[in-house]
Amino acid sequence: xxxxxxxxxxxxxxxxxxxxxxxxxxxxxxxxxxxxxxxxxxxxxxxxxxxxxxxxxxxxxxxxxxxxxxxxxxxxxxxxxxxxxxxxxxxxxxxxxxxxxxxxxxxxxxxxxxxxxxxxxxxxxxxxxxxxxxxxxxxxxxxxxxxxxxxxxxxxxxxxxxxxxxxxxxxxxxxxxxxxxxxxxxxxxxxxxxxxxxxxxxxxxxxxxxxxxxxxxxxxxxxxxxxxxxxxxxxxxxxx
Amino acid sequence: xxxxxxxxxxxxxxxxxxxxxxxxxxxxxxxxxxxxxxxxxxxxxxxxxxxxxxxxxxxxxxxxxxxxxxxxxxxxxxxxxxxxxxxxxxxxxxxxxxxxxxxxxxxxxxxxxxxxxxxxxxxxxxxxxxxxxxxxxxxxxxxxxxxxxxxxxxxxxxxxxxxxxxxxxxxxxxxxxxxxxxxxxxxxxxxxxxxxxxxxxxxxxxxxxxxxxxxxxxxxxxxxxxxxx
Numbered sequence: 001x002x003x004x005x006x007x008x009x010x011x012x013x014x015x016x017x018x019x020x021x022x023x024x025x026x027x028x029x030x031x032x033x034x035x036x037x038x039x040x041x042x043x044x045x046x047x048x049x050x051x052x053x054x055x056x057x058x059x060x061x062x063x064x065x066x067x068x069x070x071x072x073x074x075x076x077x078x079x080x081x082x083x084x085x086x087x088x089x090x091x092x093x094x095x096x097x098x099x100x101x102x103x104x105x106x107x108x109x110x111x112x113x114x115x116x117x118x119x120x121x122x123x124x125x126x127x128x129x130x131x132x133x134x135x136x137x138x139x140x141x142x143x144x145x146x147x148x149x150x151x152x153x154x155x156x157x158x159x160x161x162x163x164x165x166x167x168x169x170x171x172x173x174x175x176x177x178x179x180x181x182x183x184x185x186x187x188x189x190x191x192x193x194x195x196x197x198x199x200x201x202x203x204x205x206x207x208x209x210x211x212x213x214x215x216x217x218x219x220x221x222x223x224x225x226x227x228x229x230x231x232x233x234x235x236x237x238x239x240x
Numbered sequence: 241x242x243x244x245x246x247x248x249x250x251x252x253x254x255x256x257x258x259x260x261x262x263x264x265x266x267x268x269x270x271x272x273x274x275x276x277x278x279x280x281x282x283x284x285x286x287x288x289x290x291x292x293x294x295x296x297x298x299x300x301x302x303x304x305x306x307x308x309x310x311x312x313x314x315x316x317x318x319x320x321x322x323x324x325x326x327x328x329x330x331x332x333x334x335x336x337x338x339x340x341x342x343x344x345x346x347x348x349x350x351x352x353x354x355x356x357x358x359x360x361x362x363x364x365x366x367x368x369x370x371x372x373x374x375x376x377x378x379x380x381x382x383x384x385x386x387x388x389x390x391x392x393x394x395x396x397x398x399x400x401x402x403x404x405x406x407x408x409x410x411x412x413x414x415x416x417x418x419x420x421x422x423x424x425x426x427x428x429x430x431x432x433x434x435x436x437x438x439x440x441x442x443x444x445x446x447x448x449x450x451x452x453x454x455x456x457x458x459x460x461x462x463x464x465x466x467x468x469x
Contacts, residue, residue, distance in 0.1 A: 031309060034303060037302060041302065051299070054298075055298060055299050055302050058298065058306070061305050062310065063313055116382045133294055136293065155290075160290060180252060180257040184249065187283065188251050198285045198289065208305070
């Protein structure tokens with residue numbers, strides 16, 4: 001079978017990918033890295049808020065995945081398994097960092113701040129929109145850095161990476177009820193911290209319908225409410 | 241349900257992070273309470289903001305670094321076979337540069353043995369092979385056939401020596417250049433007969449490195465056989 005055909009079958013069928021990985025296929029591991037390294041990096045960066053550390057931990061995560069693929073249970077999701085390693089490694093790294101180097105000041109720190117923000121640029125956006133998006137991104141990451149670890153990882157997985165509650169609970173190795181509580185508290189904390197950004201955001205989007213309008217249209221017959229299906233399902237996970 | 245209680249659950253109102261009953265209660269409260277609706281709107285904006293956050297681009301070489309590290313890990317995972325691999329690599333590294341000189345040396349030694357030893361010890365019989373041509377570098381001259389007319393009365397009668405020994409010296413063409421009588425009668429009649437005999441006999445000249453050379457000698461001896469009765 002050619003590599004391309006194999007790759008296409010892996011997208012549809014994770015079981016064959018896992019079989020190949022457990023057999024030690026280099027092509028399968030390459031595909032795994034290519035397909036997942038960006039989202040894994042983003043989860044870790046959200047937790048650690050440091051690009052260099054996030055890159056190091058991402059490396060560690062894939063190395064652990066490479067070594068531990070034989071212990072992977074058939075039938076569970078490869079994505080949640082990778083995310084689980086990522087979250088665990090990030091929290092370990094954070095704990096280790098607090099213990100060892102929290103009083104150290106990195107010589108690289110000023111240089112890192114001078115680097116242009118390397119996020120993906122939308123080529124259709126105007127410079128103003130790009131700047132606004134970059135500022136929003138920075139503000140969100142700064143706010144995320146200020147909320148407690150347990151809430152942060154839950155919010156990142158659910159709202160930024162777009163996992164379902166069940167998947168988030170699987171990644172965090174806890175119950176769905178706990179995850180819901182953590183996400184509620186995380187969002188509450190984020191709303192407080194991002195108050196100024198949200199105000200600007202509402203000013204920039206006057207065309208967005210308000211809750212009042214929706215209510216007056218008797219729209220919220222959907223159990224999720226007026227925006228449920230739209231608003232909190234916009235996670236960007238898994239893009240390539 | 242008070243505004244405070246509703247406020248605690250609003251964050252989950254939008255994506256169903258609450259039970260259906262509680263959702264209905266909150267929904268009923270929202271239709272009456274403006275401040276809670278504003279709160280909900282803020283959560284809606286938060287959801288938009290979070291959904292719009294662009295993913296952070298990892299370092300360009302991250303995927304390559306991961307692959308390199310994984311291939312290093314693969315080497316360590318191989319375990320005991322790694323030791324054998326390393327030993328065989330070291331062995332190869334030592335032997336490979338020696339392979340050509342060693343083979344060359346052996347072949348040269350064999351060549352030297354076969355050719356030098358054979359030319360040093362000339363004339364060792366190599367076994368009884370019929371029609372064998374000696375491969376010596378210098379082959380002595382020899383007689384191929386003697387002329388058929390012999391020579392009744394070549395030898396003197398009774399009372400004389402009955403043996404005649406002649407040494408003939410050949411040129412490069414295998415012809416007799418000169419001869420001398422080593423033993424036996426040396427008379428003009430006999431010399432005449434010997435002249436005729438040697439002229440019509442055929443000789444193989446002396447061969448040196450495959451080339452006929454002059455100066456080879458052949459010793460021929462004649463004896464008389466007498467049949468009584």
